[in-house]
Amino acid sequence: MRSDGIFIAVEVDDRAAADPELARRLTEACPVDIYAQGDDGALQLVERNLDECVLCRLCLDASPPGTVSVIKLYDDSAVLA
Numbered sequence: 443m444r445s446d447g448i449f450i451a452v453e454v455d456d457r458a459a460a461d462p463e464l465a466r467r468l469t470e471a472c473p474v475d476i477y478a479q480g481d482d483g484a485l486q487l488v489e490r491n492l493d494e495c496v497l498c499r500l501c502l503d504a505s506p507p508g509t510v511s512v513i514k515l516y517d518d519s520a521v522l523a
Protein backbone atom coordinates (compact mmCIF):
# COMPACT_ATOMS: atom_id res chain seq x y z
CA MET A 443 0.00 0.00 0.00
CA ARG A 444 1.10 3.53 -0.67
CA SER A 445 -0.25 6.98 0.01
CA ASP A 446 1.14 10.24 -1.34
CA GLY A 447 1.02 13.72 0.14
CA ILE A 448 2.62 16.77 -1.44
CA PHE A 449 6.03 16.39 0.24
CA ILE A 450 5.95 12.88 1.69
CA ALA A 451 4.76 9.47 0.57
CA VAL A 452 4.65 6.32 2.67
CA GLU A 453 4.77 2.83 1.22
CA VAL A 454 4.17 -0.34 3.25
CA ASP A 455 4.53 -3.90 2.06
CA ASP A 456 0.99 -5.22 1.56
CA ARG A 457 1.53 -8.40 3.56
CA ALA A 458 3.06 -6.46 6.44
CA ALA A 459 0.18 -3.97 6.35
CA ALA A 460 -2.28 -6.82 6.98
CA ASP A 461 -0.49 -7.80 10.21
CA PRO A 462 -2.47 -6.36 13.17
CA GLU A 463 0.58 -6.44 15.45
CA LEU A 464 2.68 -4.38 13.05
CA ALA A 465 -0.26 -2.03 12.47
CA ARG A 466 -0.51 -1.52 16.23
CA ARG A 467 3.21 -0.82 16.59
CA LEU A 468 3.24 1.71 13.75
CA THR A 469 0.12 3.44 15.05
CA GLU A 470 1.77 3.81 18.46
CA ALA A 471 5.15 4.88 17.07
CA CYS A 472 4.31 7.75 14.72
CA PRO A 473 4.11 11.09 16.59
CA VAL A 474 1.96 12.71 13.90
CA ASP A 475 -0.58 9.90 13.36
CA ILE A 476 0.28 8.92 9.81
CA TYR A 477 -0.58 5.30 10.66
CA ALA A 478 -3.91 4.04 11.90
CA GLN A 479 -5.50 0.67 12.47
CA GLY A 480 -8.80 -0.25 10.84
CA ASP A 481 -11.62 -2.24 12.41
CA ASP A 482 -10.18 -5.38 10.83
CA GLY A 483 -6.83 -4.71 12.51
CA ALA A 484 -5.06 -3.93 9.25
CA LEU A 485 -2.92 -0.86 8.75
CA GLN A 486 -4.32 2.32 7.27
CA LEU A 487 -2.39 5.34 6.03
CA VAL A 488 -3.84 8.71 7.02
CA GLU A 489 -3.35 10.76 3.88
CA ARG A 490 -4.12 14.15 5.43
CA ASN A 491 -1.26 13.70 7.93
CA LEU A 492 1.45 12.57 5.50
CA ASP A 493 3.03 15.98 5.08
CA GLU A 494 3.32 16.34 8.86
CA CYS A 495 6.08 13.69 8.87
CA VAL A 496 9.05 14.86 10.97
CA LEU A 497 11.45 12.23 9.54
CA CYS A 498 11.97 10.75 13.02
CA ARG A 499 12.44 7.18 11.71
CA LEU A 500 10.39 5.69 14.55
CA CYS A 501 8.23 3.82 12.02
CA LEU A 502 11.34 2.30 10.46
CA ASP A 503 12.56 1.19 13.89
CA ALA A 504 9.15 -0.34 14.65
CA SER A 505 8.97 -2.47 11.50
CA PRO A 506 10.98 -5.28 9.92
CA PRO A 507 13.67 -4.02 7.51
CA GLY A 508 12.33 -3.17 4.07
CA THR A 509 8.64 -3.23 4.93
CA VAL A 510 8.09 0.51 5.45
CA SER A 511 9.45 3.29 3.24
CA VAL A 512 9.17 7.01 3.88
CA ILE A 513 9.71 8.77 0.56
CA LYS A 514 10.76 12.41 0.35
CA LEU A 515 8.90 13.58 -2.74
CA TYR A 516 10.48 17.05 -2.36
CA ASP A 517 13.97 15.52 -2.64
CA ASP A 518 13.79 13.53 -5.88
CA SER A 519 11.88 10.80 -4.04
CA ALA A 520 14.83 9.96 -1.80
CA VAL A 521 13.94 7.22 0.67
CA LEU A 522 14.46 7.94 4.37
CA ALA A 523 17.12 5.52 5.55
Ligand code: SF4
Binds near residue numbers: 476
Ligand atom coordinates in the same frame (compact mmCIF):
# COMPACT_ATOMS: atom_id res chain seq x y z
S1 SF4 B 1 9.36 9.09 10.08
FE1 SF4 B 1 8.33 9.56 12.05
S2 SF4 B 1 6.81 11.12 11.55
FE2 SF4 B 1 7.44 10.17 9.61
S3 SF4 B 1 5.96 8.53 9.22
FE3 SF4 B 1 7.70 7.60 10.33
S4 SF4 B 1 7.14 7.71 12.50
FE4 SF4 B 1 5.77 9.12 11.40
